[in-house]
Amino acid sequence: MEQNIIETDILIIGGGTAGCLAAVEVRERFPNLSVTIMEKAHIDRSGCLAGGMNAINAYLNPGETPESFVKYVRFDSCGLIREDLVLSMSKLFEYCVKKVEKWGLPILCDEKGNYIPRGRWNIKINGESLKPIIAKAAKNAGTKVLNWVVATNYLVVDGKVGGAVGVSIRNGNLFIVKAKATIIATGGAAGIYKPNNAHDAQHKTWYCPYNTGAGFAMGIRAGAEMTSFEMRYIGLRVKDTIAPTGTIALGVGAPQINSKGEKFMATKYAHIGGDGAPTPYRSHGPIQEIKEGRGPVYLDTRHITSQQARDLKSAFLDMYPSMVLYWAANEIDPSKEPVEVQTTEPYIVGGHTQSGYWIDVNRKTTLDGLYAAGDVSGGAPYKFVSGCWAEGVIAAMNAGEYAQKNEFMEIPADIIEEEQNRVFAPLLSFTNKKDGIRPYDMEVRLQKIMEEYAGGAATFYEVSEERLHVAKRRLSTLPDQFKHLIAEELHELMKAHEVIDRVYVAQTLVEHMLYRKETRWPGYCTRTDYTERDDEQWLKFVNSRRDVVTGNIEVFTRPYEQIVPGDRYKPR
Amino acid sequence: MPVVVHADKCNTCHGSHNPPCVRMCPGDLLMKDPKTGKILMRDPAECWDCLPCVKVCPQEAIEFRLSYQLGFHTARLLPHIHDTRDFITWELIDTEGAIDNFTIRTKVLPVELDEKIEGVAAVDFSI
Structure with missing residues (x-):
């Protein structure tokens, strides 16, 4: 094992839908800044878009406006969204779609050359090759791409992010990437709950099974503020x-x-x-x-x-x-x-629902130097592909500004050593022939707890105070078990960190579901003890922050602000 | 068994160290057999059925199969990329052997048979 130390002005973690657009935008607007993408697979076909897309689902068809979009998304999310975020992303749909079309995406047009609408917000595309098309644009823009490097933690000093650490699953090197600004774009989390199918179809999931909440977990571990995990996505x-x-x-x-x-x-x-x-x-x-x-x-x-x-x-x-x-x-x-x-099994995402980092309108997280875009950022549901693009663009503009004004941080050696020990522990445990837990076994354990006590499909997704407390207690033992994880080779090492990350996501999720004492989103999070929506008490965001020293998760609320006038429960 | 590799069709992409199918799997599931250099599926249970590996194989040596719990033998779905790369024809064969073809516009980008990996020496991933 060796260390690869890299310096880059902007580090983008996750080369998917949001990350690729962010990379292009930085290079176009700030040609003097260097950009590096850290990607756990290969950016040509990684993440949610690997299989392709047949529609752009967030687009303003003729007659629609950013305001009418906000009204619809607010209605669709039962009256509670970050209207500032949804407004700002919808203003960029046209810009992003036109850009990707120029890169070669076939969009279906009528004989006059107009896009063919499918409903108010959708247009049809032939997007089988959408992912390689946007990956090529990112590469052509001069982005350095670290494929097969699994991000494990941020480099954090005094609450400020100065890059990230990752492990290469091709040669086992530790990549220490120092950056002036970091954009997290790793997507959401699948595999928290028992999957719909078993055996050799266990990954026959709707959400990408390789999106395992790495970005959420890294933020949770670094003390970033998270929002709305309780709005699970059950499609x-x-x-x-x-x-x-x-x-x-x-x-x-x-x-x-x-x-x-x-x-x-x-x-x-x-x-x-x-x-x-x-x-x-x-x-x-x-x-x-x-x-x-x-x-x-x-x-x-x-x-x-x-x-x-x-x-x-x-x-x-x-x-x-x-x-x-x-x-x-x-x-x-x-x-x-x-x-x-x-x-489906419940997924934790910020692109269909609104779980993720609590961000400002510039897509800055609560940690200095860290911006978030796509499924990993919260508050703005109904993003889908084009909204993730838009967030990538906004994050890129602001991370670029930040990088212009800031220098590389000094990273104390003990931070890197500690992370190195944490990352490779499962491999070492296997080498030392220790008896232990395979990542898959811990995954099944996690999924069993969540399925049975935290509102899985078997219980019709219903939750209650008592059951959630059982989930909380059982989950609390899992972090102490991480030291028993064993990994035979680098692929399994990646899986070990995937399950570790998902445990952090699950713990935060349970705290959020416990805190919101109403049923705002029936189906997504149906509380049997608080069955009704309660705007008087709960028209606000449930947010959380994990204390980096004690590990305790503090849960609190943030106010909702209505920007676009109108009845919040009407689609127009 | 979501993806089946037909070893008789796999030509190792002429000894490629980092062949397209290995690169295109978002789950890091395809690997080279250390003995033959041909492609192996690491763990069928981890496959997402997303098909980039199937579509990218120049030999059409990788075939997608539904897990048997989800569909009966021997229905097949075989994508064929046109030489012009702007169309893909999906050959659908039902359990009785009846064939139906779907030709759809696309924009398939050319793919190199081999690729260096940033920060990783060739000796680390070649066999």
């Missing part, structure tokens, strides 16, 4: 494949029906928009139907033509090819029978 997805349903529901206008053929969203949730109800309700509705014995639940596609069914398959091939194979392998024709749906 309505196609049964078994966990494929996105927007392609079907929006693409061909398919309502949800239960096993009796009842359009339950249209009847029971008419007052909040029926099949157009806020996203959490579109998961809550079917969960209730199944809980009360009226499952399975379907998207009714029986009205579509065989040509529409073909178009549907084409759309999935651009993003989620296994959906098409699934239909062929099970002799399912979506134009003849309805498509069965289910809800």
